Amino acid sequence: MQDVLTMRSKLIQAGDPWSVDLSAYKIPLEVDEDRAQRDTVNFLRRFAEKVEAEEVQDQDTAVITCSSELPRFNRESLPLRVGVGLFSRELEQQLIGWKKGQTGTVTVQGKPVSVTVQAIQREVLPEITDELAARSGNPLLRNAADIRRWCRGNQFDDALEGPADEAFTHLMQAVAADSVFEKDPDEVQYARDLSLRQANITPEKAEEIGVPYENLREMIAQSGESLIEMALLGLHAHPRTVADYEAWLPRFVRDGGTVDDVVRAAHPVLEYLLEIVAGDYMDELELMALFRLKEDLA
């Protein structure tokens, strides 16, 4: 197998990430309790037991057959998540309290709709327990407390996406500028070509953006060259061997979403970023970016 971590370019001396000021990127993170509650329910739903029910309640999945002069409401064996409103919130609300097998008429958009409830399925959400954490198959969730933390932290993944990306870019550029590299000309050329190929820039696009074509090409090529630096800094941080890489990457691919001690312990640059930008919350997406070039070079 090809050693995907082997690059001919070398990092002679890594810049110091700890001296880079990222305070401008810090954002306030306050937990939205309603969102946290929704995220908790969404998480628990993955492990919910489905049981047959006799009477429709909000959030049940009901299978109905309906007929009406309204074309949309002529359906057979149509599954609905009651209360979600994807089909018709008006119809769904009127079904609440109906019995399995019941036939009747509801009013939608002022028109009668004949409905039969064929089946009702209800979710029974599990308790948050250590056993559920083990059952989740997510190695980041080791106990009940981890699940609660994960569900509360979920909302920050979205909130951080922009600021963290900007902070990460600034951090890596600053560290790269403070580092000493010995770049292999072939790898540099490859990275420049790769970047240009991916950008697929044309004179027309350059004119549209308002930058002279050759200048734009050089900017894009340089961004490709900077990937060499990013990759080398990533290698410097972690992992160092193919075995490490193979052991590591699937965890992030499979589980995603939140930071944990593994990330902190393994990646000092990210740990710093976490502290500055996100307090206790951050995900590991940025780390993944470090590996892009290595894949391309493989």
Added chain:
Amino acid sequence: MIDFATYENYQQLLQQDFVVVDFFSETCGPCKVLSRYLEEIAAELPFVNIVKVNTTAWPKLGQENEIDAVPTLFFVRNGEILEREVGLLSRDELMEKIGTHYYG
């Protein structure tokens, strides 16, 4: 329900009544956000089938489906692609599209 496609089972998975196909890559940040939304939706709407295609593991599936960027979603009914959507959607946008295509 979420299925992971391979080159061998991809076409078969698309023949289900209604399918949302998620072309993703392992190194794509927005893909991971979208993946979380899809997991939630799979749990919330058990009658919606979700098929995930890892374009890193199955590049040929990406090429044959002309996937230029990830994430890309296909909304498929009985094997027919109703809509292609490139890029990250919000959870609400995703639900709206599923509702539109599932219920017609």
